[in-house]
Structures are given as C-alpha cells and as structure tokens.
Amino acid sequence: MRFLFKTDYDQDIRLAKHGGHVFWYSLLGVALLAAPWLLSEYLLEQLVLVCIYAVAGLGLMLLSGFTGLISLGHAAFLGVGAYTEAVLVGMGWPFPLAMSAAVVLSAATGVVVGLPALRVRGIYLAIATLALGVIVEEVLTRWEDVTGGSAGLMVKSPTLFGAAVPQPVGFYYLCLGILVVATLAVLNLLRSPTGRAFVAVRDSEISSQSMGIHLAKAKTLSFALSAALTGLAGALYAHKLRFLSPEQFTVLQSVELLMMIFIGGLGSVHGVFLGALFLITLPQGIAVAKDWLPPAIGGAAGLQSTVFGLIIVGFVLFEPLGLYGRWVKIRLYLQTFPFYRKGTFRREKTFQKTERQR
Amino acid sequence: MSADDAILSVESLAVAFGGVKAVDDVSFAVRRGEVFTLIGPNGAGKTTVFNLISRLYNPMRGRIVFEGNDITALPAHRVAALGISRTFQNIELFEHATVLQNLLIGRQVHRKTALWEEILFLPKVRRQEYAFREHVEKVIDLLDLQHYRDSHVAGLPYGIRKVVELGRALAMQPRLLLMDEPSSGLNVEETEDMAFWIQDINQDLDITVVMVEHDMSLVSRVSHRVLALNQGAVVTVGTPKDVQSHPGVVEAYLGKAAHA
Numbered sequence: 001m002r003f004l005f006k007t008d009y010d011q012d013i014r015l016a017k018h019g020g021h022v023f024w025y026s027l028l029g030v031a032l033l034a035a036p037w038l039l040s041e042y043l044l045e046q047l048v049l050v051c052i053y054a055v056a057g058l059g060l061m062l063l064s065g066f067t068g069l070i071s072l073g074h075a076a077f078l079g080v081g082a083y084t085e086a087v088l089v090g091m092g093w094p095f096p097l098a099m100s101a102a103v104v105l106s107a108a109t110g111v112v113v114g115l116p117a118l119r120v121r122g123i124y125l126a127i128a129t130l131a132l133g134v135i136v137e138e139v140l141t142r143w144e145d146v147t148g149g150s151a152g153l154m155v156k157s158p159t160l161f162g163a164a165v166p167q168p169v170g171f172y173y174l175c176l177g178i179l180v181v182a183t184l185a186v187l188n189l190l191r192s193p194t195g196r197a198f199v200a201v202r203d204s205e206i207s208s209q210s211m212g213i214h215l216a217k218a219k220t221l222s223f224a225l226s227a228a229l230t231g232l233a234g235a236l237y238a239h240k241l242r243f244l245s246p247e248q249f250t251v252l253q254s255v256e257l258l259m260m261i262f263i264g265g266l267g268s269v270h271g272v273f274l275g276a277l278f279l280i281t282l283p284q285g286i287a288v289a290k291d292w293l294p295p296a297i298g299g300a301a302g303l304q305s306t307v308f309g310l311i312i313v314g315f316v317l318f319e320p321l322g323l324y325g326r327w328v329k330i331r332l333y334l335q336t337f338p339f340y341r342k343g344t345f346r347r348e349k350t351f352q353k354t355e356r357q358r
Numbered sequence: 359m360s361a362d363d364a365i366l367s368v369e370s371l372a373v374a375f376g377g378v379k380a381v382d383d384v385s386f387a388v389r390r391g392e393v394f395t396l397i398g399p400n401g402a403g404k405t406t407v408f409n410l411i412s413r414l415y416n417p418m419r420g421r422i423v424f425e426g427n428d429i430t431a432l433p434a435h436r437v438a439a440l441g442i443s444r445t446f447q448n449i450e451l452f453e454h455a456t457v458l459q460n461l462l463i464g465r466q467v468h469r470k471t472a473l474w475e476e477i478l479f480l481p482k483v484r485r486q487e488y489a490f491r492e493h494v495e496k497v498i499d500l501l502d503l504q505h506y507r508d509s510h511v512a513g514l515p516y517g518i519r520k521v522v523e524l525g526r527a528l529a530m531q532p533r534l535l536l537m538d539e540p541s542s543g544l545n546v547e548e549t550e551d552m553a554f555w556i557q558d559i560n561q562d563l564d565i566t567v568v569m570v571e572h573d574m575s576l577v578s579r580v581s582h583r584v585l586a587l588n589q590g591a592v593v594t595v596g597t598p599k600d601v602q603s604h605p606g607v608v609e610a611y612l613g614k615a616a617h618a
C-alpha cells in the first residue's frame with residue numbers, strides 16, 4: 001500500500017503523482033513508440049483506430065463525463081470533422097490546415113448543437129442532440145455537390161511538405177502524437193479553473209451559479225471543446241477510412257461512442273483509453289470466439305450487438321464506474337492483500353435530497 | 359442608522375409562488391460587520407429571502423442593494439463575483455469531487471487566466487493554482503478539515519459536509535456570507551464548533567454574516583440583531599432578547615404549535 005505524504009502544492013497539481021506513475025507511463029510511452037516494430041501491420045491498424053476513438057472519446061468524456069451533459073449526437077461532429085478534412089484535402093489543402101479547419105467547423109457545430117443544452121437537461125438533452133445528429137447525417141447525404149451524398153467520397157492521403165505521410169507507420173505516429181497532445185490538453189484543463197467549473201456544473205447547477213460560474217458559458221464552452229476534439233478525431237478517421245459515406249456517421253456511431261466512455265468509466269480520463277481499447281478489441285474477440293461456439297450461436301446475425309448489449313447491462317448493474325472503477329478496486333485489492341475488505345467501496349448511505357433549493 | 363453602514367439593504371421585496379405569498383413586502387438593512395439572523399416558523403419565507411438575494415429567484419417587487427450596487431436584476435453568477443457567498447439548507451456540494459476540489463471552486467471568481475493559458479498550463483496558471491491552494495489551506499486549517507482534504511464528498515458524514523460547504527463559501531473570500539440553517543442536522547458538539555466558527559468568521563475575517571437559524575441558543579449567542587419573519591412578512595427586528603420576547607414572535611411560534 002502506498003501512502004503519499006503531501007508536502008507541497010505541486011504534488012496535487014502535477015500529472016504524474018509519484019515515481020510509479022513516471023515509471024509505468026514511460027514504459028507505456030516506449031512501447032507505443034516501438035509499436036510499429038512490435039506489432040503486425042494489421043494490429044498496428046487496429047492501434048491507429050484505438051488512438052482515433054480515444055481522441056473522440058476524450059471529447060465526449062469532457063462533455064458527458066465531466067460536465068454531465070449526455071450527447072447522443074457525437075457522430076455528427078465526427079462526420080463534420082471527417083468531411084471537412086476530406087473536402088479540403090481534396091481541394092489540395094495541406095492536411096494540418098485542413099485539420100484545423102475541421103476542428104474549427106466542428107466546434108462551431110458544437111456551439112449550435114449546445115444551444116438546447118442551455119434550456120434542457122438529462123434525457124431531453126439526449127433527445128435534442130439525437131435530433132441534431134440526425135440532421136447532420138441528413139445534410140451529409142443530401143448535400144451531394146460537396147459530400148458526394150450516399151455515393152460516398154474518396155479521401156486523398158495526407159501530405160506534409162509535399163510528401164505523402166507514409167502508411168501505416170507515419171500515420172500511426174501522427175495519430176499517436178495527436179492523441180498525446182489532446183490528452184495533455186484535457187488533463188491541463190481539468191486541473192485548471194475551467195475544468196473544475198465543468199465538474200461543478202455537472203454536480204450542482206444551483207451552487208455553481210452561486211459560486212460565480214456562468215452556466216450558459218460553461219456549457220457552451222464544454223460543447224465547443226468536446227465537438228472540437230471529436231471533429232479532430234473525425235479528420236483522422238477520414239484518412240483512416242479513405243472513403244466516406246454518411247452511413248458511417250449515424251446514430252449508431254453516436255451510441256457506440258457513448259458506450260465506449262460509459263464502459264471505460266464516466267468521469268475518468270483513463271476510462272477513455274480503456275473504453276477505446278475495449279471497443280476496438282471486442283469485435284476481434286467475438287470473431288475469434290465465433291469459431292469456438294456452436295454454429296447456431298456463432299453464426300447468428302447480430303451476435304456482436306447482443307454481446308455488446310449484454311456487456312453494457314452488466315456494467316450498469318455491477319460496475320457503474322466502468323473499467324477504470326474496476327481497475328481501481330483490483331489495484332487496491334493487490335496492494336492491501338490480504339487485508340482487503342469487501343465493503344471498502346460501499347458508500348455510507350447519505351441523506352436523501354428531498355427539497356432541492358430549500 | 360445611516361445608509362453608509364448598511365452592507366446589504368432589502369427594500370419592499372415580494373415574491374409569490376402560485377397563490378402563496380412566500381415573501382411579502384419585506385424590508386431590512388444589514389450593517390457591515392454584524393451577524394444578522396432571520397428566524398421564523400417553517401414556511402415563513404426565510405430561505406426564499408436568501409434565494410432572492412442570491413438571485414436564484416426573481417422578485418416580483420422590491421430592490422436589493424449590496425454595497426451601493428443595485429443587484430436586483432443581476433444574474434446569480436454575478437452576485438458571487440461582487441462578494442456574496444452562501445450555503446444551502448440542504449447542502450449543495452459537488453458530490454463527486456474531493457473536498458479540496460470543492461473548496462477550490464470557491465476560488466472560481468478570482469480566476470485571472472484565459473482558456474488557452476489553462477490548456478497549455480502556462481506558469482501563470484500554475485502560480486494561480488498555488489495562490490488558490492494557499493488560500494484554501496487557510497480555510498482548511500480554520501475549519502479543521504485537514505483529515506478530509508482528499509476525500510470524496512459523497513462518502514462524508516452529514517456534519518462534515520456541512521462544514522465543507524461553509525468552507526467552500528469562505529474560500530470565495532466574500533464580504534457577505536449567507537448561511538441557511540448552519541446548525542440543522544448537527545449534534546451538540548458540532549453545533550458548538552459551528553458557533554465558534556461563525557464568531558471567528560465574523561470577527562477575525564471581517565465577514566458580515568446573515569443567517570437563518572432555528573436553534574435559539576445559537577441565535578442569541580452569535581447574533582447582533584434578529585429579524586423575525588412570519589408568513590412572508592416581517593414581525594419585528596431587534597436584539598435577540600427583544601425579538602424572543604416580542605408578542606408577535608411568541609404568537610407566530612405558538613400559533614404554529616397550536617395548529618400542529
């Protein structure tokens with residue numbers, strides 16, 4: 001068991017809290033840098049997908065996990081980012097410029113989509129974002145001159161300084177780099193006043209106001225930043241897919257993103273990565289399992305969705321804190337072995353809120 | 359009393375919910391440096407007065423003036439920035455954050471950094487975090503919260519949450535502190551601590567306190583003046599002793615008891 005004696009403020013503020021963190025994250029960093037030599041090309045492609053989903057997940061986590069605003073329309077931002085990137089790169093823009101435009105345009109869409117969030121909460125907000133997601137999907141389908149409609153749109157390979165970014169290794173490093181930068185940005189935000197304001201809005205709107213937080217501003221900002229990150233992921237996604245069509249940005253995609261951060265663990269940055277890893281590896285796992293299962297089950301249509309659904313239900317019932325929550329418990333169990341007590345994480349029954357505001 | 363020593367004045371304030379006149383033509387002035395207590399039976403409108411002052415409710419009539427500024431039409435978050443902080447009758451903390459984070463949110467109104475500076479976590483942001491923490495540590499010391507600094511609020515006992523909420527309000531460095539029933543739900547010992555803190559806050563930190571309280575021994579001990587409300591209207595204002603023996607106040611409480 002590790003005890004941290006806090007002797008100065010930096011211990012709370014810095015990102016790596018103790019030597020163990022430094023060691024393990026350095027190791028992870030080295031492994032990720034060496035991945036092109038360690039992994040087969042196929043696995044590297046999958047790792048690229050994990051990175052892209054993690055960037056999108058960071059965006060959604062900021063909004064849903066940290067600001068408490070549930071969005072069922074995040075595929076829209078992914079789509080806006082992807083199509084902006086594809087169209088602009090197609091027009092010959094260098095990709096960093098196209099990517100910046102994708103980020104800005106997604107953020108702007110985010111502000112618009114966030115408008116209902118100023119009035120409604122919870123399930124109503126989820127439905128409002130769902131509707132706006134459908135609208136964006138519709139625009140992508142109908143605006144054929146630009147998006148190619150349902151016929152689809154080819155995406156040119158990214159080029160930097162006149163040279164194509166080599167696939168898959170160069171592109172992997174690009175995605176990894178962007179993921180690292182996005183993660184640091186989110187972590188910085190979370191240890192600053194803005195991030196704390198988001199958490200405050202999530203936990204109590206009434207007292208956030210009385211603590212001087214401008215609710216509308218905080219929520220709009222959260223939507224904008226969230227959409228910007230997801231749009232950035234969209235831009236990378238476009239290059240990964242190489243061919244875009246509106247079916248890739250439907251409500252189903254939005255639900256998948258939401259499930260990803262939910263399974264990972266709402267309100268934790270670790271959760272984003274665990275969730276992304278889970279989301280990408282699960283279909284592989286199912287594909288492998290298929291060969292082992294009796295054909296009646298293994299060959300059944302919708303096996304993947306069913307397994308997904310069951311896992312979600314399992315998490316809702318048994319581990320609402322997601323994979324990260326589970327990991328924290330396992331870690332404590334190992335650290336305190338054999339003294340771990342079953343009730344450690346059971347919360348004291350707190351009083352019921354009956355009359356809010358009173 | 360001249361207008362200058364009033365830190366807060368409330369003039370003919372009124373609000374109704376449906377047919378209920380929750381606050382009906384209430385006027386009072388709070389002097390800088392005093393502990394001013396609102397008492398009254400349940401449903402008298404005390405919390406509603408607080409919600410009006412902190413701008414969570416819009417008054418139908420009347421004016422609220424804080425340090426010479428008319429705040430009647432300001433949004434709630436601007437009121438905080440002017441120097442008014444509050445606690446809630448039924449604790450409103452940020453449940454899934456630590457005690458330290460809750461107190462740091464109290465420093466929100468003193469934020470001087472821009473978004474982009476925070477994203478890059480520039481030295482300026484780090485220095486601001488140091489300054490915030492330095493102030494918050496003082497509050498933690500004052501309220502003896504060291505032990506709970508890194509605990510999540512959701513798991514803390516009621517009495518501690520109450521203190522954390524007071525701490526959050528103090529972290530803002532307000533000039534006026536509104537406390538809605540600071541002793542409700544506390545045991546004798548905790549109430550004792552609370553009484554000391556209210557006096558410390560008032561005398562050592564120079565914060566004017568307006569509180570709502572039912573515990574009359576606490577009220578007489580810490581308040582300079584008391585205002586009694588009944589059914590949304592002012593019954594009387596005066597020293598704790600005078601108000602307690604005022605026939606209107608006695609009747610308000612007894613009348614309530616007689617109905618019950």
Ligand SMILES: Nc1ncnc2c1ncn2[C@@H]1O[C@H](COP(=O)(O)OP(=O)(O)OP(=O)(O)O)[C@@H](O)[C@H]1O
Pocket residue numbers: 358375378379380398399400401402403404405406407447
């Ligand atoms: N948001 C609201 N909507 C409807 N009615 C309200 C609202 N807030 C307060 N009221 C009503 O206004 C009246 C005064 O309520 P208030 O909460 O101010 O009483 P109080 O003096 O704080 O009582 P207590 O000692 O029980 O806290 C009550 O009749 C209450 O039902």
Ligand SMILES: [Mg+2]
Pocket residue numbers: 358404405406447
């Ligand atoms: Mg009340």
